[in-house]
Amino acid sequence: MWYELSKAFVEHTIGVQGKAADALHFFLYDTVKIWFLLLTIIFTVSFLRTWVNTEYVRAYLQGKSKLYAHAAAAGFGIITPFCSCSAIPLFLGFLQARIPLGVTFSYLISAPINNEIAIAMLFGIFGWKITALYIAFGLMVAIVGGWFIGALSMENEVLIDVTPMEGRLKADIVRLSITQRAKEAWHYTVDIFKKIYIYVMVGVGVGAWIHGYIPTDFIVQYTGEGNPFAVIIAVLMGIPMYSNAAGVMPLVEVLTSKGMLLGTALSFMMAVTALSLPEALILKKILSLKLIALFFTIVGSGIIVIGYLFNAIL
């Protein structure tokens, strides 16, 4: 409905035709659609998360069997909030509660991949199937990557001495009334939206331009089957783009619609969210360079493998 409405608005009310109309219509349609979905999905996720905070996750994971703990840690990464600025207290707090290093990494990998902005953008742009695949692969990278880091016994690479605490923590669900939860979720949603709405516009704007003016052959040549290194390049390019997941994803949409392979696109989006330079710099205060490099290498290779696998299957 919104598709026809925005098309009619561009062609009749503003009165442009041809390529310009195409680009303008695409811009208007996409921006508003993505804004709407961002608001809805971020609100839903932040409403759900008022029940569970990081403290709860820590208490829950304490003393769980290893395999289960990896899966649970990755799963909790979907609903709990994550800000790279609290990566350090989180990391040390988990170790303090005697949660294994590998399980902590499973959480640390999953939380930024499955953040609500990325999920909302994906859902808005590619629909639920691709979103589900993205989440499933994200969980897989988090579980396997965390397990791998755990298996290498890198405990000595943590630069700060953590004194393990005695006894068990109590897992308490956050107590609030429904109205309070809704209010909190709404505040959070508006906060996030204010930070990213402009990136959505820029991303969709550049996307609209590519959509209208760059020939398909050009994109296929560089990002499609013609380029065997596309996935690796995509992952490397994704690393410095962390803060702009909202602006990057509309571009990916256009590139895929013009012939970029879907596995390459998925890898790129995961690299944007999972591998972030600012986070690495923050973690450098408490982890050795060796461990951080290992973390990036393992997660990066995992994402690359997924991209090639996906390109080969589809």
Next chain:
Amino acid sequence: MKIEVLGTGCKKCSELEVVVKTAIAQSGKFVQLEKVDDLMKIMEYQVLSTPGLVIDGKVVSTGKVLSVDEVVALINS
């Protein structure tokens, strides 16, 4: 009364500190405010997501920037 704002220097942490200062002024009470950025001390309070707010040694909020009204209510209770 003693209020501590826990945080290692992220943006949200300094936002919360400003809110707390305003709230203290509004409440009209005599309150000692301390900004805690020592990681080890933050760990002792069992806070995993910063900023944390501690009133008289008790953690009352973690991971979010409260509003002035909310902090005033916490001071008065």
